[in-house]
Amino acid sequence: MAKFHTFDTAWCPGCGNFSILECLKTALEELKKDPSEVLLVAGIGQAAKIPQYINANAFCGLHGRALPAATGAKIANEKLTVIVSTGDGDSYGEGGNHFLHNIRRNIDIAHFVHDNQVYGLTKGQASPTSDEGLVTSIQPEGNVNTPLNPLLLAIAAGAGFVARGFTGKKEHLVSLMKQAIGYKGYALVDIMQPCVSFNKTNTYAWYNERVYMLDENYDSSDKLLAIKKAMEFTDKIPIGVIFKEEKPSFNEKNSVLKDSKPLIDRKYDQTITSRLFKEFI
Amino acid sequence: MYNLLIGGAAGQGIDTTSAILEKILKRAGYSVFTCRDFMSRIRGGHNFYLMRFGEKEVISHSYNLDGIIAMDEETINIHSNELKKDGFILCDTSIEIEDSRILKIAMEDIAKKLGNIRVSGSIAIGAVLKLFNEDYSNIEEVLQSFLDERYVDINLKAVKAGYDSIETRYPRLKGRFDDWMLLSGSNAIALGAIAAGIKFYSAYPMSPATPIMGYLATKGRDCGIVVEQAEDEIAAINMAIGASYAGARSMTATSGGGFSLMVEALGLSGMAEIPLVVVNMQRPGPATGLPTRTEQGDLKFMISASQGEFPRMVIALRTHKDAFYQTVRAFNLAEKYQIPVILLGDQYLGDASATVEPYEINSIETEYSNSEYSNEYLRYKYTKSGVSPRLIPMKSKNLVTIDSDEHDETGKITESAKVRVQMMDKRMKKLILIEQELHEPQFLGAVDYDILLIGWGSTYGPISEAIELLNSKKSKKYAALIFGDIFPLPQKLLIEKSKKAKQIINIEQNATGQLAGLIREYTGIICSKSILKYDGRQITGEEIVKRIKGGI
Numbered sequence: 001m002a003k004f005h006t007f008d009t010a011w012c013p014g015c016g017n018f019s020i021l022e023c024l025k026t027a028l029e030e031l032k033k034d035p036s037e038v039l040l041v042a043g044i045g046q047a048a049k050i051p052q053y054i055n056a057n058a059f060c061g062l063h064g065r066a067l068p069a070a071t072g073a074k075i076a077n078e079k080l081t082v083i084v085s086t087g088d089g090d091s092y093g094e095g096g097n098h099f100l101h102n103i104r105r106n107i108d109i110a111h112f113v114h115d116n117q118v119y120g121l122t123k124g125q126a127s128p129t130s131d132e133g134l135v136t137s138i139q140p141e142g143n144v145n146t147p148l149n150p151l152l153l154a155i156a157a158g159a160g161f162v163a164r165g166f167t168g169k170k171e172h173l174v175s176l177m178k179q180a181i182g183y184k185g186y187a188l189v190d191i192m193q194p195c196v197s198f199n200k201t202n203t204y205a206w207y208n209e210r211v212y213m214l215d216e217n218y219d220s221s222d223k224l225l226a227i228k229k230a231m232e233f234t235d236k237i238p239i240g241v242i243f244k245e246e247k248p249s250f251n252e253k254n255s256v257l258k259d260s261k262p263l264i265d266r267k268y269d270q271t272i273t274s275r276l277f278k279e280f281i
Numbered sequence: 282m283y284n285l286l287i288g289g290a291a292g293q294g295i296d297t298t299s300a301i302l303e304k305i306l307k308r309a310g311y312s313v314f315t316c317r318d319f320m321s322r323i324r325g326g327h328n329f330y331l332m333r334f335g336e337k338e339v340i341s342h343s344y345n346l347d348g349i350i351a352m353d354e355e356t357i358n359i360h361s362n363e364l365k366k367d368g369f370i371l372c373d374t375s376i377e378i379e380d381s382r383i384l385k386i387a388m389e390d391i392a393k394k395l396g397n398i399r400v401s402g403s404i405a406i407g408a409v410l411k412l413f414n415e416d417y418s419n420i421e422e423v424l425q426s427f428l429d430e431r432y433v434d435i436n437l438k439a440v441k442a443g444y445d446s447i448e449t450r451y452p453r454l455k456g457r458f459d460d461w462m463l464l465s466g467s468n469a470i471a472l473g474a475i476a477a478g479i480k481f482y483s484a485y486p487m488s489p490a491t492p493i494m495g496y497l498a499t500k501g502r503d504c505g506i507v508v509e510q511a512e513d514e515i516a517a518i519n520m521a522i523g524a525s526y527a528g529a530r531s532m533t534a535t536s537g538g539g540f541s542l543m544v545e546a547l548g549l550s551g552m553a554e555i556p557l558v559v560v561n562m563q564r565p566g567p568a569t570g571l572p573t574r575t576e577q578g579d580l581k582f583m584i585s586a587s588q589g590e591f592p593r594m595v596i597a598l599r600t601h602k603d604a605f606y607q608t609v610r611a612f613n614l615a616e617k618y619q620i621p622v623i624l625l626g627d628q629y630l631g632d633a634s635a636t637v638e639p640y641e642i643n644s645i646e647t648e649y650s651n652s653e654y655s656n657e658y659l660r661y662k663y664t665k666s667g668v669s670p671r672l673i674p675m676k677s678k679n680l681v682t683i684d685s686d687e688h689d690e691t692g693k694i695t696e697s698a699k700v701r702v703q704m705m706d707k708r709m710k711k712l713i714l715i716e717q718e719l720h721e722p723q724f725l726g727a728v729d730y731d732i733l734l735i736g737w738g739s740t741y742g743p744i745s746e747a748i749e750l751l752n753s754k755k756s757k758k759y760a761a762l763i764f765g766d767i768f769p770l771p772q773k774l775l776i777e778k779s780k781k782a783k784q785i786i787n788i789e790q791n792a793t794g795q796l797a798g799l800i801r802e803y804t805g806i807i808c809s810k811s812i813l814k815y816d817g818r819q820i821t822g823e824e825i826v827k828r829i830k831g832g833i
Contacts, residue, residue, distance in 0.1 A: 002678065036678045041523070044685070051682070052693055057674040058682040059526055060694075061519065062549050068516040072523025072531065073674075075481060075507050080527065080675060101512035256507050264528035264673065266505050268478040273642055276472060276500060280462035281639070 002035050004028050007053045011046060016193030019167035020114055021053055024085065026170075027177035028056075039080045041070040043095060046121045047087035047114030047193075064094025067102045070109050071250075077262045078108070078251050081181060088115040092128040092148050099150075102186055103157040107250040110180040110187045113150065116195035117202050124198030134201055151230035154188050155223065155243050161187035162226070162243040166211050167194070168204060169239065179241060185249040192237070207237070214240030221245055282335030283413065283451065284343045286360055287405075289352030292324040298350075298402030299330040300634075301427050302409060306334045307463040307636055308419040310456035314339040314742070316633040316819065321488070321572040327355050336454040340600060340635060341742030343821055347451075348412070350405050354378060369450070371408055373401070384408075386446045392439065397432075400439035407443025414453040417444060458636050466604045466630035466739075467492035469637070470534070470560060473608025475504055476642050480529035483509045483520040488572045489628035490534040490562040514539035518546040518559065525555050526683060528673035530612055534560035537579050538569065544586045547621050551591030553683040554661070554669070554708070556615035558608070563627040565817045574817030575628035577738055577790035581798070583623050584768040590705070592618065592712045595768035598626040599723070599741035601635040603765055609642075614718060618711045619671060625767070627790070629819040630739040653677040659690040663703060667710030712769065719766045721774040726760030727752055732829075733782035735775075735808060737764040737796050739819070740788055746822025751829065764796065770803045779806045786833070788812040788825060 004025045011017045028038060040051035044063035051058035057080070061069045066084045074082045084091075091099055091113045102109070117134070119125040124136050126143040129150065133142040154162045161183040165173040173191065180187035192211070194204050218240065219225060226243035251257040260266070287302070289295045303313045311334040319328035331342040346364045351357045351372040361370065361380060372378075374385045386408055388401040403424075410417055420440050424433050464472070471493045474482070482501075484494045498508045511517035514535050521531040535543065540561045550557040561583060565576035583595045594614060598604045604626065611622040652670070658679035662669040669690075674681045682692030687704060689695045723741070726734075726748040736744045741763045751759040762778055764771070779785055787797040787808040792815045797808040812828050814820045 034678075035680060037675055039527075039674055049694070052684075055680060057680050058684075058692065059523065060682075060684040060686065060692075061522070061553075062545055062685055065515065065519040065546065068511065068519035069523030069526070071509075071516075072481065072483065072520035072525070072529075073527035075509070075520075076524040076527035076529035076531075077675060097512050098516055101516070254507060255502050256505055260505075263480050263505070263507060266480070269504075270642055272504050273472070273476045276475065276504075277462060277639055280464045280468070281460055 004035055005055055009053050010049065012197050014196040015046070016116060016167035016195070017047055017050065017114060019170055019173070020085070020112065020191060020193065021050055023170050023173045023177055024050070024112070025054055026174045027181065030174065031178055031181060033081055037079065037081055039070070039073055039082045041066045041073070041082065041084045042086040043090035044121070045087035045090045047085065048090055050085045064090055065098065066090060067095055067098040067109070067111070071102060071105065071107050074107050074109055074251070075257065075263060077264050078257065079262055082108070083110045083112065083181065085112040086114065087120070088113055088117065088129050089119050089127045092150055096128070100157055103154055103159045105250050106160060106185045106247060108184055108186070110177070110183070111189070112177065112180070113188070113190045114193050115150070115190050116193045116199055117147070118195050118199040120195055120198060131201055134199070136198070149230060149233065150188070150190050151242055152227060155226055155230055159188055159243070160185045160245050160247045161241070162230070163189045163241045164239045165189055165191045166207055166239050167191060168208055169211070169213070172213060172239065176241065185247060210235060210237040211239055212236060214238050214242070282333060282337065282339065283347045284345055285332040285348045285350060285409070286329050286346050286363070287332060287350040288327065288329035288356030288360060290325045291320065291322055291328050293352045294399060294402045295328060295330060295352055297427060298406060299332060301403070301423055302406050303332055303634060304423045304463060305406070305410065305415070305419050307461070308423065308459055309415050310459045311335060311454065312337065312339045312456055312458045312461070312636040313463060314342060314633065314635045316342045316629060318818065319573050327359060329356065329360070336456040338636070341746050341822055342633070342819065343823060345823060348409070350409065351376070352401070369412065371405055384447065386443065388443070391442045395435055395438055395442070397435055400436050403436040403439035404443035407440035408447045410440070411444045411447050411449055413451045414449045417441070460639070461636045462639055463634055463636050464601065465492065465632060465634045466598065466601055466626060467562070467632065468496050469601045469604035470608050470624065470626065471496035472640065473605040474532050474558070474612070475500065475506070476605070476640070477609045477612035478530050479506055479532055479612070481507050481521065481524040481531040482533065483511045483517040483531070484533050484535060485511050485514045485517050485539055487536045487539045489564055489631045490536050490539070490560060492631065493534045493560065514542040515546065518543040522546060522550055522555050522557055525557055528676065530616070532558040532560065534562065536562050536564045537566045537582070540579070540586070548587035548589060548591060549685050550621040551587065551593060551708070552685055554619035555683060556619055557621045558611045558615050558624065559621060560624045560626060562631045563625065565815065571817040573628065575739070575790065575819050576815060576817060577627060577795070578792070578815070579625065580737070580767065580791070580795040583625055584799070591708055592715060593621050593623065593768070594715055595623045595625055597738035597765055597767045598624060598630055599738055599763060599765050601637045604630065605640050607765065614715070618668060618715055620711065620715070625738060627739050654679050657691065660692045661688060661690045661704065661707070663690060663707055666714055667707045716769050719769060719771040721771045722762040722764040724760065724762055724774060724778060727758040730758045730760035730781065731783045732759050733778060733785045734759065734761040734788055735785060735796065735800070736761065736788040737767055740790060743820050743822045743825060744788055747825035750822055750826045767796070770799055772804055775800065775806065776804060784809055786810045786812060786829070788820070790814050790820065
């Protein structure tokens, strides 16, 4: 079996993206995936460069549009392990509408959001998850918009797998990634990741002071409890699988896709076309 | 040839009445062409169908009416001036308008007696069949294909009642079209996609493109096609590109407004060299415009949509024949050159139904390369033609990397000035081959012509009728060139035919003469006069003649 390996990156030293890349590689290796069966999809941003830095199939598409492209690919070939790995601006800002509707679709994709609460590639503007008051070059008086709570939104919209990780807890993050990839349906892992260049508020120290792991007694199938946990983002921030429930995935619900081989492997049947012609005579 | 108008309010069932009538007429041997003129509402208003049928092939509409089937008074008020002197108006006895051409039938009373007021349309169908000396031998089978089983009997009785309530007025014309197909332009596009081996279709509902999705959704299960209604047009096109990357032939369709949202991703298809077919069924813009009407206002938008430069092809659909064959061809060209191909239709073509010779399917090539590269696979390898070998993920051990950033041969991001130029040249080089694939415009009319009419897309029918009308008089000699393939612009025949013309007139359904502009830009040929129409209604052959005779 071919091995995964990573390449030189264009990220800033100390960036949380390094941990995510390392964890992704470990997760794929531990799951015994072959690079040729993995498709990494991303939009645009610093996080979105990740498919360029590891050997797998890579679709580096448009800003905000990773999810729809990933959806199309998974519909075409359900054997592909499809992972969207991209930033918070890409996922929740430019791609907000797709985020919402892919939860409803429940297509079997793992979505890793590198959530550093700030825009990196465009040099430090507020992102959808930026704290209120975050001062940037564009928000000189501080961000006045309420930060989006992606976990709460995902649970409310009906997502079946909602988790939060932290780049400072790599082993834990690897475990979350593996669970998300294994989950049959849309799986969100929001990964808290410091931006050493542009976010001077949500630093490693800031996260380390607040982050705690959900313990074994936590019941991730309890939706009301999960909503409560998702809302916990103050002096304490829980990480782990916040909510999980089994539900049919898009491919299982779709009458063309279920119980059959991948779409791209099906032979074209000319007799059907000829029969359709006759209906118009 | 006969021209009928069937009019009423939305919700009165004129859709079904027209669909049944045109099918019966087609099965009786007539060539039929029916176009829809309807308002953007679900109930009320005024909608009508123009149904034309004859013993010769009919490819356009006419307002020179032989008969009006009026399901309400408004239909008569609006259209009686379009009716020939010896024409007829078929309506219910409750209508109080005075006109010597009116033939009243107690449709509502008969329908009530039969037990369902909604069968009035079938009574009208019976009356029309009798007027045109048709029997109703085909009617039962046709009713069965359009109606729920429970309603077939009562509608049969209604047709019979209508038939018995009136006298024959017109001679039966003998056509040869009974074994031809009768279908809408939208269905022809959908069938073309099916014949081309489409596997994935994603779209967001938008008039007048929605019927394409409607047909594919109905047949998806049988044909193994996944049809997904996307959350917006941006998702629709990006899904189609994702599916195409993964190896499924994919298409999306919309109208101008939705296409505006797709523009960035069109460039992704061009940059990442992922085959894609996009259909734009034009309606009048800008913004929401006239949602249920027709226009040709998007040509220049299609040829330049998206930032930057990349090879693309734009094909205008002229007829129901084109709608099928050009769709098949669009898939093949998109795959062959790894480019986006845009099919440019409009509401007139999409919603109109026409009689076409049964389509033929040639063997299609949907097989992608399964070769494996022992060395590193280069998705964007420099080649002589500019087309790089395309692999599908998981069909080999090779990894497939595509990128919307400028990239090197492996697909990795680059900012190298040298690679940028090499990659641009590689992509743009594909145009040389695409230009060799172009179909020249259709030439119609007199060999010895003075005046050359130029048009594109769905005005094919009206322009060819105009040519026939103009050349039936001795004095002038007219010809026409009508473009299907429109970008890159095929120039050979245009240059040749324009040399001989004393005058060139472009006929377009837009306000600025977009094709004339394109022709001038690429060839220097100038159209000295223009017939432009942008009221949302398709021009007729008669209107073209009138405007030419009236000095335009």
